[in-house]
Amino acid sequence: MYYYSIKKSFLISILSVIPFLGQAQEDDLLKELDNLNQNETRFELPAFKALQIGNLQSTKVVDKGDLYMVVAHRFGTIKNGIDDFFGLDQANTKIQLLYGLLPNLQVGISRDSYEKTYSGTAKYKLFKQSDRVPFNVSLYGSADMNSQLKKSVYPGLKTSDRFSYTAQILASRSFSEKLSLEVAPIFVRHNLQDLNFTKTLTHNQLLFGMGGRYKLSKRLSLNMDYAYNFSKNKNSLYKNPLTIGVDIETGGHVFQLLFTNSRSSNDSSFLTETTGDWSKGEISFGFNIVRVF
Amino acid sequence: MKTTNILIIFCFLLSLQLHAQKYFTRSGITQFEASEKTFEPIEALNITTTVILDANNGNIVSQVFMAGFQFKNALMQEHFNENYMDSYQYPKATFKGKLDNFSIVSLNANNSYDLNGVLTVKGFEKNIQTTVDVKVENDQIFISGSFFVSAKDFNIKIPSIVRDKIANQIQINIDYELIEKK
The missing domain is CATH 1.20.5 (Single alpha-helices involved in coiled-coils or other helix-helix interfaces)
Structure with missing residues (x-):
């Protein structure tokens, strides 16, 4: 004992x-x-650095209260070579202002020299990729007004003929730190069409957009987007838009340098009125400069 | 026989008492400030810092999630996590240290203590030596103070284009209210 x-x-x-x-x-x-069960706040990798992948909208939405200015240039086709300095003599310029009006909601206005188009856009973030939701999902809508059409030239022109609209569902996922992919079912409505190009009337068109980015380094990524048009006539002179570019991020700026077969950067036009043919070298150089205030 | 029993009881009580003397918080405030004059302020606030202090010997540990740092500018916050802190790879930073000569018994009014320890960020360790204010009130322990680190300490690369806008010496302020852990 x-x-x-x-x-x-x-x-x-x-x-x-x-x-x-x-x-x-x-x-x-x-x-x-x-063991204290701290409120764990994990950082979810953003799928894209900029609001567009190249031409196609990305799932990224301007944060509430932030103001973005986007200056976009699309030059002429590079195939004429030194004669017009690879298209630089024929620039289309778009100036766009975007504002984060509410959490997850951005609104924007812009003016593009292509068909002297005024646009209004809105994008709403529905889901953000997290442990619970595997995708980023955003809804996007745009209305474009062509102010180039003159009543003196087309006496029967109605105001509504100037308008085109798009509605898009954008879904993206960042698969790893480097690779993000996006798919986008898109509806495009044109009130007026040029039958010389479209061959048949296709006022309402359905497209399937896809895109992705691969980060080459922390501040540099390779981007690509494409949209397949289900509705266009097979004799239509319009082509599906393909854009390949790079994002270079420097603090408050993102520079997007790109090559595309589209001359316009407005949604309804680049999606359904692209005339360039990649296989014939009808490619334009362009860039988007994204500045945050 | 009797002395053994007393010894047992004494040891038992001692160990009980030792274990009970811990203080903690889940809502500590950690702030950093890396602004340069004339440029946009670069500062962020983390209000979910966890801290445990062993009041018997002054040992103290704390932890922050990088993604918990709130910036005024959401884009700056995204860049902080994505480009500078690699928060996906290194989600948290930890501190492990000691308040020298800390004694809860002799602590009544305001007191300063030397705090020594190791701060680990992105897998890099940095020795921290500073003085903090410690105060006891209504069974709570208040610890506050500040110290400096630099981005180089943790191998955080700052591109030349923004180098002028980010301070070399980054001030870190801490403000923790600990309650007894039961």
Whole structure:
């Protein structure tokens, strides 16, 4: 009995001394810290750096209160070579202002020299990729007004003829730190069409857009987007738009340098009124400069 | 026989008491400030810092999630996580240290203590030596203070184009209210 007690007291003494062992205890504290059930805030990788992949809209939405200015240039086709300096003599310029009106909602206005088009756009972020939702999903709508059409030239012109609209569902996912992909079912409505190009009346068109980016380094990525048109006539002179470019990010700016077969950067026009043919070298150089205020 | 029993009880009580003397918080405030004059302020606030202090020996540990730092400018916050801190790879920073000569018994009014320890950010360790104010009030322990680190300490690369806009010495302010851990 006596021996037993001694052993027990010895054991308990040892046990109660353990907490004094400094180093071990600090590590214990760290473990205890993990058990505190801290509100874990994980960083979800943004799928895209800019609001567009190239021409196609990305799922990114301007944060509330932020003002973005986007200056976009699309030059002429590069195939004429030095004669018009690879298309630089024929620039289309678009100036766009975007504002984060509400959390997850951006609105924008712009003017593009292509068909002297005024546009209004809105994008709403429905889901953000997280542990619970595997995709970023945004809804996007645009209305473009062609102000180039003159009533003196087309006496029967109605105001509504100037308008084109798009509605897009954008879904993207960042698969890894580097690779993000996006798919986008798109509806385009043109109130007026040029039958010389479209061959048949296709006022309502359905397209399937897709795009992606691959990060080459922290601030540089390779981007590509394409849209397949289900509705256009097979003799239509319009082509599906393909854009390949790079994003270069420097603090508050993103520079997007790109090659595309489209001369316009407005949604309804680049999606369904692209005339360039990649296989014939009818490619235009262009860039978007994105500045945040 | 009797002395053994007393010894057992004493040791038991001692160990109990030792274990009970821990203080903690889940809502500590950690702030950093890396602004340069004339440029946009670069600062962020984390209000979910966890801290545990062992009041018997002054050992203290704390942890922040990088994504928990709130900036005024959401884009700056995205760049902080994506480009500078690699928060996807290194989601948290930890501190492990000791308040020298800390004693809860002799602590009543305002007191300053030397705090020594190791701050780990992005897998890089940096020794921190500073002085913090410690105050006890209504069974709570208040710890506040500040110290400086630099981006180089943790191998955080700053591109030349923004180098002038980010301070070399980044000030880190801490403000923790700990309650007893039961």
